Amino acid sequence: MTEVVSQWSGRRRILLIAALFALPVIAAYALYLSGWRPSSTGNHGxxxxxxxxxxxxxxxxxxxxxxxxxxxxxxxxxxxxxxxxxxxxxxxxxxxxxxxxxxxxxxxxxxxxxxxxxxxxxxxxxxxxxxxxxxxxxxxxxxxxxxxxxxxxxxxxxxxxxxxxxxxxxxxxxxxxxxxxxxxxxxxxxxxxxxxxxxxxxx
Missing domain, CATH: 3.40.30.10 (Glutaredoxin)
Known part of the structure; x- marks a missing residue:
């Protein structure tokens, strides 16, 4: 039982880390689909x-x-x-x-x-x-x-x-x-x- 709990805890930790990495990508994609663009792009023209x-x-x-x-x-x-x-x-x-x-x-x-x-x-x-x-x-x-x-x-x-x-x-x-x-x-x-x-x- 302890081994099962340990495995679940390890998987949850991995999923949490993966979610943290994926969140910025998901947010950026959502902003792109919404049509939002930054007011400054770094271009001089x-x-x-x-x-x-x-x-x-x-x-x-x-x-x-x-x-x-x-x-x-x-x-x-x-x-x-x-x-x-x-x-x-x-x-x-x-x-x-x-x-x-x-x-x-x-x-x-x-x-x-x-x-x-x-x-x-x-x-x-x-x-x-x-x-x-x-x-x-x-x-x-x-x-x-x-x-x-x-x-x-x-x-x-x-x-x-x-x-x-x-x-x-x-x-x-x-x-x-x-x-x-x-x-x-x-x-x-x-x-x-x-x-x-x-x-x-x-x-």
């Missing part, structure tokens, strides 16, 4: 929840060559929108994107930067500016294609056509994941991308 697939659009590059938005798939893409006469906020975004990508070291090849021209006037100015950013693709038209693309990046603050000077992040599958305001800290952007590239199996 603003998450798009849920991620938004970007519809394919026919576009043209600055040199007139055709390109489709889907041609950008396969890499993590930083996108900025701005007028052809690229003034201070636009140049700041170009600089940020270049520096953030270069800072990724050997992982930099998994990233690309794109500038989408919302006003194709002053192209001479744009050609001059882009000499400092030879690795950045420039989408310069057509106007209806640029508008169709820009409207897919609408946020509560507005669309890229409202001169928000934000930087947008699209994953290698073509999903809009995150955006950064005009005054975003490049070091925060770099940290986000380090984390994404470390855990991601795509791109």
């Amino acid at each position: 603003e998450l798009v929840q849920p991620a938004r697939p970007i519809e394919d659009v026919a576009l043209t590059l600055l040199d007139g060559k055709p390109i489709r938005f889907s041609d950008l798939h396969g890499k993590w893409t930083l996108i900025a929108f701005g007028a052809a006469q690229c003034l201070t906020p636009c140049e700041s975004n170009l600089y940020k994107m270049r520096q953030v990508i270069e800072s990724q070291g050997k992982e930099a090849e998994r990233l690309q930067s794109v500038m989408v021209v919302t006003d194709a006037r002053a192209r001479d100015w744009l050609h001059y500016t882009m000499k400092d950013y030879p690795d950045t693709r420039v989408i310069a038209g057509p106007a209806d294609g640029v508008t169709k693309l820009a409207r897919q990046f609408v946020l509560p603050a507005g669309s890229p056509l409202d001169n928000l000077n934000r930087i947008y992040l699209v994953d290698p599958l073509g999903n809009f994941l995150m955006s950064y305001p005009a005054d975003a800290d490049p070091s925060g952007m770099r940290k986000d991308l380090v984390r994404l590239l470390k855990v991601s199996r795509i791109g």
Whole structure:
């Protein structure tokens, strides 16, 4: 009888320990199913929840060559929108994107930067500016294609056509994941991308 009681006591102890380990997992799963999410995720950018697939659009590059938005798939893409006469906020975004990508070291090849021209006037100015950013693709038209693309990046603050000077992040599958305001800290952007590239199996 004493042996049976001892066995039961041992099993109860094991079950209690197992329950203590399982409780956090059960609680986390219940919170996930309820739709609760932490107010702070550790990201420096603003998450798009849920991620938004970007519809394919026919576009043209600055040199007139055709390109489709889907041609950008396969890499993590930083996108900025701005007028052809690229003034201070636009140049700041170009600089940020270049520096953030270069800072990724050997992982930099998994990233690309794109500038989408919302006003194709002053192209001479744009050609001059882009000499400092030879690795950045420039989408310069057509106007209806640029508008169709820009409207897919609408946020509560507005669309890229409202001169928000934000930087947008699209994953290698073509999903809009995150955006950064005009005054975003490049070091925060770099940290986000380090984390994404470390855990991601795509791109």
